Structure formats: structure tokens, C-alpha cells
Amino acid sequence: MRIHVLGSAAGGGFPQWNCNCPNCDGLRRGTVKARARTQSSIAITGDNTRWLLCNASPDILTQLQRFPELQPARALRDTAITAILLMDAQIDHTTGLYMLREHRERWPLWCTAPVHEDLTRGNPLLNLLGHYCGVDWNTIPIDGQAFTIAAFEGLRFTALPLISNAPPYSPHRDRPVAGDNIGLLIEDANTGKRLFYAPGLGEMEARVWDAMNRADAVLVDGTCWTDTELVDLGASKKTARSMGHLPQQGEGGMLSWLAQLPSSTRRILIHINNTNPILDEDGPQYAELRAAGVEVAYDGMEIIL
Template sequence: MRITVLGSAAGGGFPQWNCNCRNCAGVRSGTVRARPRTQSSIFVLPDEGADGVLFNASPDILEQIRSRPALQPARALRDSAIAGVVLMDGQVDHATGLFMLRERKGALPLWCTDPVEEDLTEGNPILRVLGHYCGVDRHRIPLDGSAFAIPGVADLEFRALPLSSKAAPYSPHREQPVDGDNIGMLMLDRASGRRVFYAPGLGQITPAVFDAMAGADCVLVDGTFWTDDEMPRMGLSAKTARDIGHLPQSGPGGMLEWLAKLPAGTRRMLIHINNTNPILDEDSAERAQLQHAGVEVCEDGMQIHL
């Protein structure tokens, strides 16, 4: 299995267009050693395949495709290596890039849960708008743990797990969460037996989620905030990380505490990193703490081969 990190930032990217926090101002001026990032998305291919699966379609998808030639194999006048798109939720930073794929020759193969389909039909009607262009061939993601496959991507098997997080602000069930608002994905390469667990939005680690993480060779999980009070402390929001559905890395019960419980051979990676998170500064004490714990920070263009 080959995974390309197309984007590793949270919504707004890094630096965020209107933000002058220490990280954003520093990366612009060169006073902070950090790398710009686009909004989070990954592309997954089987070892022997040319076509793969796009997980989340960020608003930066055109830039991400231009930067990664493997997504445009140029086998025909109109071509793409994207065999299908899987949405982990219905958030703006994970779904509005679908608009940029509207020139597709046929209907766009899309996998999402029923609640996400509702979000993108009623709350933010992206799927209805696409009906005026290429159209959407929507497939339901099961939430009972049963496996599903994506045509054109041989040897890869997918299983979804409902997550505790938050639906988009325009979701009909924003304040009344339902299973399927957010999911994690366990991916199996049947040829090698290797497994990856992917969860860019994760508010709580339940026993089922931890079992999936512990059974994976690599985990790519929510790296949005370092502390629970990161946004209120900076005066940017009244809501904590947990309020908006993200488990902070530090503190009791934080992501680092959970990652430390995984088997020694598990590759641990953080993705969907907010522009305010001090781990973006490669010289920060927080980044040094991650390195000591054996936890990696995803970067745009990173290649993971399992």
C-alpha cells in the first residue's frame, strides 16, 4: 500500500489567509522554521496499481493534483488516477473540493455515510450542484464494520468506524450527533496484510477505535490542537478543542497518552494540524516532545509505503 499525504493542515491551511498568530506570521517572514501546508487529504494506492482512492476533497485539491504527478497519469486526453473519493465527514475543508472535480467525464464515484450525504444534500447542497455537471455515483459506507471495496483499486479493503466528533455547522444534526457524522477508516492491503487506520477528526478514543489503532501498522490521526484551550487562550474562539470535536495531543487523556499505549512497532503520525498548533514550529519544545515519543508530524507530499 502506498499513501501520499496531499494535505496535512486543518481547515484554512497553513499559513491561514487571515491569521497573524506566531506560527502564521513566522512562516511568512521566515522567523519560524515551519513548512506551509494545504488542507488535509490523502491518496491511497495498492502497490501494483496506478489508480487509487482520494480521501477527502479539500478546497486545495487542484494545487494538490498539480503538485503530485501520480494523480494525473496522462493515459488519455482526459484522465485521472482517482478511482473514487471517500469522505470522512461533510466539513467544508473535506468536501468542497468536489466542486473542482466537476469536469469528470462520467459521474464521480463517491463513498460517504448516510448522514454525510444528508449534510451535502440539505445543509450544503454540493451533491445537488454536481448534478448539473458530472453527477455523482454515490455509494453508502456501512457503519457495522463490514468490509467494502472500491472498483479499480484491487487488493485494498476498507472498514469504517463511527467516531465521536462534530458534524459540520450546517448539518441538520450539528447539535444532535448521529453515527456516521464522522468516521475513521481501517484500510487493509490484502496482498501484504498491512493495515492503516486513518482518522483526521477524532474527539474521543473509544474501545473500538483503540482496537483498530492497536491492530494497525500505521495510524494517521487527529493532530489539530496541542492543548484543549488553545483557541480560547489565544482569543480566537470561546470553544475548546473537545467542544469542536478534536482530541488535543497534550494533557491527561490526550492523543499522546493514547499513542503511547500502542504496540512498539506501530508507526504513529499526526495529520489535520491547525495553524495555531506549536508542533508546526520544527524548533519548538512541543515538536521535540513528539520526536522523543516517536510521533511524526505529517507534511504535504510525504510518502508512506507499507
């Protein structure tokens, strides 16, 4: 199994277009050692030919241009993307579907029932696509049963509903239901290796912790360094936890959980907010992560399992 990180930032990307926080301003001025990042998305393959797109970010066109393997040029209109899977209905994970409307066939789309509801009612994106290529919806089970996706027979997926939050336009906003947000345990039947992927994770639960312990690599929520990061900067009145993201620092924070994983587990943070100080590769927070054996995902990062 091969995972390619198309985008590693949270909503808005990095630098965010209207933000002058120390990170964004420093990157523009060249005074902060950091890498620009597009909004969170990954692609997965078991055979280096057919790829599963996990989330379709608003930056999808840039991401496709930067990863030529997704354009094999076998015909006049072509793509190596064989199916699309959505982890949630957030704008930064779904808006890219608009940019994929010229597909010559209906997109095989996998998402949970609550996400499908959000994308046909609260934000009727899928209804709009019906006027173009259209989608064939496949329901992701959230009862712990493994499922497979056609064309990816060697990969087995298990979805775990997460405690997080639904998008602002969702009828479930601040009243989340199971399936608003999921984590994925992905197993390669050929190698026996497993990836746990959760770009949005608001609270650690026993089943999530079990999945992380079973994985050879975890690619998990790295949105904010502290719970009050956005509040302290004056960028928002919302804490990380209230938005459905477990901060890295503090009691019960992501780093305290990652430290308890087996030493052989590869630990990687993704969905990094533009305000997060770990983006500064000369900063003490980045050094703390590296000393703890935790990586920060970047656009173009490859994970082989």
C-alpha cells in the same frame, strides 16, 4: 499499499489567510522553522495506477499539481483518481469536489448516509454536481462490516463511526449521529498491513482503540496541542474537544494514547491546525513529539505499507 499525503493542515491551511498567530506570522516572516501546508486529504493506491482520493479539500487543484502521478496523461482528459471517499461533510474535506466537476464520467463517491444527507440538504454540493459530472453514491456501512471499492480489489476497508461533531450547517450539529464522522481501517490483502486513518477524532472508544492497535500505522487527529489552544490565543471561544478534536496534551490526550501503542506502530499526526505549536520544528513541542516517536504529517509525505 501506498499512501500519499496531499494535504496535512486543518481547515484554513497553514498559514491561514487571515491569521497572524505566532505560527502564521512567523512563517511569513521567516522567523519560524515550519512548512506551509494545504488542507487535509490523502490518496491511496494498491497498484500505483489507480488512486482513491480520501477527502477533497479546497486546495485540491494545488495538490494535484504537486503530485503528477494523479495525471497520467493517457488521453485528452485524464486522471488517476478512480474513486472518492469522504470521511465527513466538513467544508475543508468536501469543497474540492466543486473543482472536480469537469470529470467526463460520474464520480464513484463513497460516504455514509448522514454525510450524504448533509451534502444534499444542509450544503447541497452533490445536487450542484448533478448539473456537471454527477456522482454515483455508495453507502459506507458503519456496522463494522468490511467493504471493498471497485478497482481497489486488494484493499479492504472498515469504517468506524467516531464521536466528533457535524458541520455547522448540518441538522446534526451538536447533536451528532453515528456516521457524521468516521475513521477507516484499511487493510492490504497482499501484504496484510493495515492503516488506521482518522483526521477528526473527538474521543477514544474501545472499538477505535482496538483498530489502532491492529494497525501498522496510524494517521490520526493532530488538530490542537491543548484543549484550550484557540481560546488562549483569542482565536475562538471553542475548545478542541467541543469541535470534535482530541488534543495532544492533557489527561486522555492523543499523546497519552499513542504512547500505549506497540513500539512497532508508526504514529503520525495529521489535520494540524495553524495555531498548533508542533508546526514549529525548532520548538519544544515538536521535540517532545520526536522524542516520543510521533511524526507530524506534511504535504507530500509518503507512507508505504
